[in-house]
Each structure stands twice: as C-alpha cells, then as structure tokens.
Amino acid sequence: MLLNGNVTAILSWGYTFIFILFYWFSYQQSTHLWRAPYTRYISVATAFGLVLWLFVKFRFHLPWTTYWIEIGDYLVLATLMYGYFKIQDKDRRIKDRLFQSANWDALTHVQNYAAYDRAVGFHFHQSNTHHRDLAMIMFDIDHFKHINDTYGHLAGDEVLKQVASTVATVLKPFGSDIVLYRTGGEEFNILLPDRDLNRARPIAQEVFDAVKGLTTTYNGTDLQVTISVGVSILHDGDRNPLDFYKRVDANLYHSKQTGRHRITAS
Template identity: 70%
Template sequence: MNGNVTAPLSWVFTLVFVGFYVVAYQHSIHLWRWPYPRYILVALSFGMVLWLLVKMRFHLPWVTYWIEMADYAFLATLMYGYFKIQDKDRRIKDRLFQSANWDALTHVQNYAAYDRAIGYHFSRSLIRHNNLTMAMFDIDHFKCVNDTYGHLAGDEVLKQVSSTVVDVLKAKDEQIVLYRTGGEEFNVIFPGYTVAQAQPLVQEFFDRVKALRIPYNDVELNVTISVGVSSLHRTDHNPLDFYKRVDSHLYRSKKMGRQQITLE
C-alpha cells in the first residue's frame, strides 16, 4: 500500500489479506464438497474487499475497480486450474512411489526399497566404520497353510506376521525397517546395531509371532518363523556378500528343524 505504514488503510489491507490466507488455507486442507465454487467465492469475496481498499487509498474510478475485479476473477480461475493440475501430478507421483516401494498386501516396504536401503547402509557403514546388522526370516511351512486353508489364509498370515514384527520394531527404534523381499521372506535392517544389540529385538518378535493366534473362518492359525542374523564384515565386498551370509544363517535354522534363530 505505497509503503506507508502509518496509513490506517494499509493496516486494514494487511489484516484482510491475512484473513484471506487463513480462510484459503482452511479450505485447502479440508475435503469439503464443491471445491471450485467455494474457492471462487472466497477469492472474489476477499478480492472485492482488498481492491475496494486499493480504490479508496488511491482514489481509483469505479470503472478501473470493476476492470481489475474482472481480471482478478479470470486470473483466479486460471490459478485454480493450475493448482488442480499440480495436485493431480503430485497424487500420481505419490501412487507411483507407493507402488514402487511398498508391498500392497502387508504394507511394509518391498524388495526394491530394500535393495536401495541396503546399498546405502552398506556404503555408509564401511565408510564411517559403523555397525550394521541384518536379520532375515521366513514363515515355517507357509506352503502348507496355502495348500490346507487357501491363499486368502496365507495372505492373512503374512499381514498378521508383518504387522506384529513392525509393532515390535517401531516400539524400539524408528530407524529399524522391515522389508518383504520374497513370498514369505522378510529382511530387517538394523543400522548402527551389533548382533548382540539386535538379538533382544529379534527374540522379541520371534516370540510374539510364535504366540500369534490368527483367526481365519472357523479355525485359528498358529505359525512360527525361522531367523538368520549376521553383522557386516569388513571383508564384504558388496551388499550381496552380506545378504548371502545372513541367508546362510536362515538356511541353517531351517535345516536344524525350523522355529529357531541362528546368530553369527
């Protein structure tokens, strides 16, 4: 308003503009009906008041006022279309990101996300000489569940097991992430943890899964997991070397009768 901070109309203009921002923000974060009519009504209502203050401050003729209001209404409509395009583009990107990084069934991160994460943590741990531990587990006799009760029962088992493990991990440390890397195979990355530090958490989710009672139709399913755990070695040349060692510990758990944890 012409840089005059002592003019009363300047302060009225500022307060109205702040009110415009607050009301517009509230409309933008709520999924109310009729978004465009609400948007244009708010924009025109505040716009008329703001331009009226400008008219009064600079003694503009009414013709100029209505011309500016018409231009303003046209610009507001164009801006609404632009915001809708931007919002649609953001939603598409969000959906693509979700489908590329998250497992649709269990809602944990998938193999693609694991592959990026283990590459990052592997390099970071070697460079900074940080600890890094990984656990790998799969559900014992999972094929029997599918063959006996059907794939929907197997899906329910996968969801319940992954949810249980995530609950245990999140309660301890948000940095520890569960990934579904195969059909019934999961990996857990423990950044900054030694095997000894990760062991209590592994034991906790192992016990919690064992205690699960999963209702399905008229039966109650009980499953167990086999787990392999190892830490990063300085002799590991790449993440695959690390993965293979953890996988070999998991294989040892299964070979020794399943339902057990093999630590390095």
C-alpha cells in the same frame, strides 16, 4: 508498511488485515475435504477480492469503471490459478501413488524388495565409509506352503498380513531407523543400522517371541504361526551387499535345516 512509511495509514492496516484473513480462509479450504471446492474457492476469492480492490480504489482514487475491470481481470487470474494448482495437486498425487507402489508391498503394507535393495546399498556404503555397525535379521514363516495348500491362498495372505503387522509393531520401540521389508513370498528382512550382533540378538528374539504367540483365525480355524530366523552383521571382508545377504541367508537356512522355529546368529 515499515519500508514505505505507511505504518500510520489506516487503509494500509485494513488492507493488511484483509489480506491475512484471506490467506487464513484459503488455507482452511485447502486443508478440509469440503464439497464443491471450486465454488467455495471462487466465492471466497470474489468476496475478498472485492474488499481488497475497494481499498486500492480509495487509496489511489480509481474510478468505478477501473475498479470493475480490475475485479474481472482478478477473477480470471484466480480461475487460472485454481486450474494450475489442481494440475499440481493431481501430479503430486500421481507421484505419491507411484512411490507407494514402487516401494511398498500392497498386501502387508511394509516396504518391498525394491526399497530393501536401495536401503541395503545405502547402509552398506555408509557402514564401510564411516566404519559403522550394520546388522540384518532375516526370517520366513515355517510351513507356509502347507498353509496355502491346506487352507487356501487367502489364508496364507491373512497370515502374511498378521505376521507383518505384528513384527512392525514389535520393532517400533527400537527406533524408526529399523525397517521391516517383505523381500519374497514369505520372506522378510529387517535392517538394523548401527547395531552389532549383541544388540541385534535381543531384537531378533523379540520378533521371534511375538510371532510364536500369534494365532491367525481364518474361516473359523486357528492357525498357529512360527518363524525361522537368521541374524548376522556386516564383516570387513564383505565386498558388496550380496556378500552380507548371503551370510544372513545361510543362517536362516541353518535354522530351517535344523528343525525350523529357531534363531541362528553369527
């Protein structure tokens, strides 16, 4: 209205108000999971279309025949747009599901090995390029095979879910950049960007203590769970993420070989 000099025109103000109201109603429909979405959409589009084209009719002195022809064309276009947006929405949902399945573990709802592999490659490159610290915590559940063999795989699944949920909760206060990954059957990794060994050790201890106090109940049986932990940091001599991984893995192996239920950090 400012550009075409219609600031004082009542019809222009009315048209603008109706258009804003139309947008608000449409937005409300898009954010609520109400029933019969097409019926609601076309009803709102028709109601506002009739009013908006009525303003156009009076503004440009259009005959009623033209008005109804334009309304018909408008409703055809509105229906086509609805179909287009439905296709776009379905495509987005499919992509979201594919992303979830590709990056998240279905059982524990933490990120999986594929996500870890991309993340460690990215952080390795960032740390080498910008001379930033990078630490990693790796742990697995002690005597997990015994749990599966004694109580069944469903019991093992419950233990995995409880451990993952507990550790994810413990990590939240330390920052959103610290991420938990399930990288194997009962093996988990935690990447800690911009943390040296002195900052990584207390986090590993928090994780260790939280799981140590965890009791998982399955079929009336209380299962006490502990973990073995390995911690290390990126070294200047690491040529690739695998060199880094091997050192952390070696520390985890040392914890398991020396009695389990302990932390090895170097």
